[in-house]
Amino acid sequence: MRRRLFAASAAFAGLTACSWFGGQTFTIAPTADRNILLVTIDPLRADVLGAYGGRAVTPNLDALAAHGARFEFAHAHAVVTLVSHASILTGTYPYEHGIRDNTGYRLDAQRPTAATLLKPGGFSTAAFVGGFPLDRRFGLTGGFDVYDDRMTKAGVTGDIAERERPADVVVKSALDWINAQPGKWFAWVHVYDPHEPYEPPGEFASRFASEPYVGEVSWTDAALGPLFDRLRALSRPTLVLVTGDHGESLGEHGERTHSLFAYEPTLRVPLIVSEIDPSSRGAKIKGRIITTPVRHVDLLPTLLASAGIAAPRFPGSSLLDAIAAGRGPERPSYFEAMSAAVTRGWAPLRGVLVGREKYIDLPIVELYDLASDPKEASNVAQARSDRTRVMVETLRQFNVAPPARAQQETAETVERLRSLGYIGGGSPTVHEKYTDADDPKRLVEIEQLLTKGNDAFRANRIDEAIDTYRTIIAKRPDTEDAYRKLALAYWRTNRPQLAIQTLESALRNGVTQSEVRIKLGQYLAEGGQPAKAIELLKDTAGTDPDALVALGNAYTIAGRFADAATIFRRLLAADPNNAVAHQDLGIAQLQLKDLRNAEVSLRRAIQLDPALAGAYTALGVVLANTGRVPEAIETWKRAVALGDTNAADNLRAVR
Numbered sequence: 001m002r003r004r005l006f007a008a009s010a011a012f013a014g015l016t017a018c019s020w021f022g023g024q025t026f027t028i029a030p031t032a033d034r035n036i037l038l039v040t041i042d043p044l045r046a047d048v049l050g051a052y053g054g055r056a057v058t059p060n061l062d063a064l065a066a067h068g069a070r071f072e073f074a075h076a077h078a079v080v081t082l083v084s085h086a087s088i089l090t091g092t093y094p095y096e097h098g099i100r101d102n103t104g105y106r107l108d109a110q111r112p113t114a115a116t117l118l119k120p121g122g123f124s125t126a127a128f129v130g131g132f133p134l135d136r137r138f139g140l141t142g143g144f145d146v147y148d149d150r151m152t153k154a155g156v157t158g159d160i161a162e163r164e165r166p167a168d169v170v171v172k173s174a175l176d177w178i179n180a181q182p183g184k185w186f187a188w189v190h191v192y193d194p195h196e197p198y199e200p201p202g203e204f205a206s207r208f209a210s211e212p213y214v215g216e217v218s219w220t221d222a223a224l225g226p227l228f229d230r231l232r233a234l235s236r237p238t239l240v241l242v243t244g245d246h247g248e249s250l251g252e253h254g255e256r257t258h259s260l261f262a263y264e265p266t267l268r269v270p271l272i273v274s275e276i277d278p279s280s281r282g283a284k285i286k287g288r289i290i291t292t293p294v295r296h297v298d299l300l301p302t303l304l305a306s307a308g309i310a311a312p313r314f315p316g317s318s319l320l321d322a323i324a325a326g327r328g329p330e331r332p333s334y335f336e337a338m339s340a341a342v343t344r345g346w347a348p349l350r351g352v353l354v355g356r357e358k359y360i361d362l363p364i365v366e367l368y369d370l371a372s373d374p375k376e377a378s379n380v381a382q383a384r385s386d387r388t389r390v391m392v393e394t395l396r397q398f399n400v401a402p403p404a405r406a407q408q409e410t411a412e413t414v415e416r417l418r419s420l421g422y423i424g425g426g427s428p429t430v431h432e433k434y435t436d437a438d439d440p441k442r443l444v445e446i447e448q449l450l451t452k453g454n455d456a457f458r459a460n461r462i463d464e465a466i467d468t469y470r471t472i473i474a475k476r477p478d479t480e481d482a483y484r485k486l487a488l489a490y491w492r493t494n495r496p497q498l499a500i501q502t503l504e505s506a507l508r509n510g511v512t513q514s515e516v517r518i519k520l521g522q523y524l525a526e527g528g529q530p531a532k533a534i535e536l537l538k539d540t541a542g543t544d545p546d547a548l549v550a551l552g553n554a555y556t557i558a559g560r561f562a563d564a565a566t567i568f569r570r571l572l573a574a575d576p577n578n579a580v581a582h583q584d585l586g587i588a589q590l591q592l593k594d595l596r597n598a599e600v601s602l603r604r605a606i607q608l609d610p611a612l613a614g615a616y617t618a619l620g621v622v623l624a625n626t627g628r629v630p631e632a633i634e635t636w637k638r639a640v641a642l643g644d645t646n647a648a649d650n651l652r653a654v655r
């Protein structure tokens with residue numbers, strides 16, 4: 001603490017010196033001649049950054065704050081990645097853009113984003129995302145010339161939501177694009193490294209051994225450094241806006257990560273607005289600290305105002321005046337946490353912030369005075385019932401629409417599923433009435449058990465994981481992820497029949513998430529029942545990439561290669577850079593003896609993902625069958641190095 005005070009007074013002395021030489025306080029003058037960089041760090045607690053008094057070592061972000069505007073009291077509207085980014089990019093609340101959870105929702109293609117609104121102002125536009133929840137399939141692509149969502153890493157639990165790409169790789173891709181832009185640009189860079197599991201690379205692992213989340217944030221700052229450095233060498237200035245999509249609970253309120261509650265550790269985020277000016281005037285600019293409450297819906301109006309672009313009507317307001325004045329009007333903010341409501345049927349969490357007062361609308365209502373109780377330790381909803389009534393009325397005025405049901409199914413689909421014995425009825429996941437028993441505060445134990453099961457799974461304590469998932473299902477039979485993880489645990493330990501039965505029982509118990517059906521289709525096909533898998537998936541796959549992969553593979557296993565090729569082509573039409581789809585199409589073409597097209601598909605797969613072992617194996621077969629045996633051998637050797645056993649058999653056969 002003493003060191004902090006010293007640092008603060010040194011900064012103060014520096015600023016005083018600056019003003020002697022005409023140093024100015026940070027403002028943003030609207031201009032058409034400026035790049036815009038939006039950086040979202042996922043997940044990022046406000047209080048972890050150095051500039052916010054936290055323990056992470058974040059010199060790059062701290063420097064932006066020191067010469068820009070740092071907002072002390074900024075809030076997200078949601079506590080999961082896709083919902084929050086949709087609010088940031090569209091400048092609207094979740095009930096307006098309609099995305100209420102990470103899966104089951106798509107952004108309406110007609111809804112304007114920061115990219116669609118900036119583009120007519122002459123900006124080239126690009127997005128570089130580091131985590132699967134922002135995959136192009138979810139529809140945030142509107143207005144972006146480039147939407148780079150190539151993931152390079154898969155998580156150990158086999159959950160598609162765990163796919164990600166490290167921050168330095170995301171930054172490299174963004175720099176390549178920025179360096180190629182002849183004119184001004186808008187870039188959105190999303191980095192996902194602070195997401196759990198917290199495994200900071202290299203020296204950050206040992207330096208932050210007891211606080212790996214803090215280590216991830218420190219590493220992320222270091223990885224962003226080259227991006228900010230490059231902006232200092234461009235011909236025009238760049239407005240830089242950095243925020244977190246939401247925070248991370250780190251065990252507070254019984255929540256380890258984020259999504260269940262909306263307490264300050266997950267709802268309050270850092271917000272830094274700064275400018276990188278190649279003329280180096282920036283070094284003399286004095287930063288601002290602004291304590292007025294601000295919200296993610298204010299970001300898009302701020303970006304548009306900075307570029308001098310007239311904004312359509314938004315719920316938020318530009319922050320330029322607040323930045324110039326050092327304070328602004330206090331506006332209420334809406335927030336929600338709907339994931340457990342739409343996936344598990346728990347009570348939906350909604351709330352409002354007004355000044356430093358926070359109201360959470362659940363069966364057991366909560367009211368906190370954050371000025372005197374920043375840790376939200378003392379619920380004063382009963383003691384200050386007059387204030388509670390005012391907050392209830394404020395929330396009512398937001399006119400919040402309930403979530404649309406995730407993954408709407410057609411009547412025909414429901415009928416087909418019923419004919420397979422998989423679904424009991426409509427089973428709406430959003431109910432009319434909730435009781436105290438549906439309050440997430442009462443159900444946090446289920447969340448903790450899930451975490452315990454996932455930890456056991458990751459540590460390869462499979463029996464413990466299985467017991468834990470079964471306990472959860474017994475306590476709360478609508479817990480979709482418990483079924484999926486339990487089935488995966490059986491599958492990984494060579495018990496395919498139990499895996500299939502687990503997912504079938506999920507569908508019987510009214511779990512309607514498409515992931516469950518897709519996984520069931522995959523297990524049925526790979527477990528020797530491809531016809532049943534095809535029946536399950538063929539009318540429901542739509543354009544969902546994972547459903548199409550599972551369906552295509554089921555056709556392949558059934559020996560219906562022409563049908564498989566059709567499905568993989570449909571997938572590639574929706575997702576042209578899907579390396580696995582190119583590989584699987586190539587394998588189907590190989591089976592159809594269409595060697596020329598098979599070679600094209602397989603080479604494209606390898607180009608997109610040089611670690612795709614199966615593509616090398618199949619390409620080797622094409623090469624061997626077209627008189628290029630030495631090249632085939634080299635290709636199979638590469639496949640063996642990547643862990644493919646079929647290629648090893650091929651090598652033995654050819655020798």
Ligand SMILES: [Zn+2]
Nearest residue numbers: 042080081245
């Ligand atoms: Zn996130």
